[in-house]
Amino acid sequence: MKKILDLITSEVKEAFAACGYDESFAKVTLSNRPDLCEYQCNGAMAAAKAYKKKPIDIANEVVEKLAGGDMFSEVNAVMPGFINIKLEAGYLATYMNNMREGEHCGCEKAKTPLTIIVDYGGANVAKPLHVGHLRSAVIGESIKRMGRFLGHKVIGDVHLGDWGLQMGLIIEELRDRKPELAYFDQNYTGEYPKEAPFTIGELEEIYPAASAKSKTDEEFSARAHEATLKLQNGYAPYRAIWNHIIDVSVTDLKKNYGNLNVTFDLWKGESDAQDYIPGLIKELEDRKLAYESQGALVVDIAEPGDSKELPPCIIRKSDGAALYSTSDLGTILEREKEYCPDWYIYITDKRQELHFTQVFRVAKKAGFVPEDRKMSHLGFGTMNGKDGKPFKTRDGGVMRLETLISDIDTAAYDKIMENRSVSEEEALKTSKIVGMAALKYGDLSNQASKDYIFDMDRFVSFEGNTGPYILYTIVRIKSILAKASELEVQSVGTGDILPAASGVEKDLMLQLSKYNEVIETSFLELAPHKICQYVYELANAFNRFYHDTKIIAEENEKQRASWLSLISLAKDVLTACIDLLGIEAPERM
């Protein structure tokens, strides 16, 4: 379905052209004075300069041409030359009916679907998921869903950190704890067991212990470095341990991401890029892009227009080790070969911005990807506690994601039980859905690049710009619709939507009409917060309408049927939007 703004714009363009002005002046936007009008066009001001006339004269001419059609109920020229526009209620009602009948409420699929890699999650194997990973998972899942909804082929890759020093640390800690294991017996020639020599519980304890030890124990730290190198060079016993670490860790990660309703198509990691690294280093050297600097191998990435000086990208350290950037370049080569994506989207903490600028530039400079390949880094800010510092547990430790989720579920449970009479069992089930919405909406409603404060009380509140408020609105619509069918109001969801009978009803329709535009823009700008903004405004518009209108008690059957259709459309749009945020609504709450 065409976007409502485009429909209006083309009408206004015609009017400009009919008056002899270039149609490019006919830009229409939502009104920034909703008290005066719904849409506005400021084009007469710009046209005035080009045609050396008074803006108000041009506006008047255009307004005259626009009057009388069936699209607008009001078009006014206002000093100095604004054109204020209101839509005809009948036109808007037709648009609503088309949304109802069209697929996906009028949000069209892309005509040329793109292949898009979304690299998100980014968990590090053997380290428990903590709240820092929450943002990447939640934002990435939303971006993936939006892309798919718009018809693109989106491939989500968790891109595990599975190749770093943490592996050597775990291996050496394991040696100290269980020296009798065959992996540490140099003369062992048999097969290694299929069972991992540790549980996830142990593994999660082993890593922090090893990491702490390496900070004070130089001998241990040197051993860990050596073990990491040996692993990376393919030493069989360590490869076997590594496989166990991956298996145990990935099983646990899948469970944790599953609890967040976050899924990945690919469980690739940094280790998968390793095969590409020698080749890519050689290529960079052969092409004289890489050069030695203080023993390291680097590639310059600075470009003339840069606002600050960007350091070269280090490809290989002086001790011969490859780095995070090298691994990301290797991954790009692999992805080019296997998927040839039109668009790469990486979602990480914004502190990795320089890293991605370096990687993207080297990839283009070296021709690993074509010059026009779209490569985006969506860098997000920090989730802070109420003290404005990075979110921690009460005793100052790193909060585990599992703990955070269970805390918010409890808070949601208390809220549900506060003044409602649902069974304990139902409240428990609902609190998980509501808790998830509170958590995700609390995150996604902020512009990703900004830091935000994790405020449990606010996030679980049923009022204000929160996930639970949106769910509550959907549940309310569901219950009106259910009541209507119970009372056998025969026309639920079948009646045509009639022209709005009140201002609040028209506002609701105007909000609904923005749907396809909002989804498209949110995806192009990688901005889930714009969907949140929209669902909040839409929920408010619905609630105002609902407080003003006796829907089920309405006696005029056509009117009642129209309202039921309208609120059912509102429910469908709200539900589709929250699905794009990775949130679902319960039946009751």
Ligand code: ARG
């Ligand atoms: N594991 C990394 C981290 O914890 C994030 C990985 C992001 N993806 C990538 N291709 N670099 O910071």
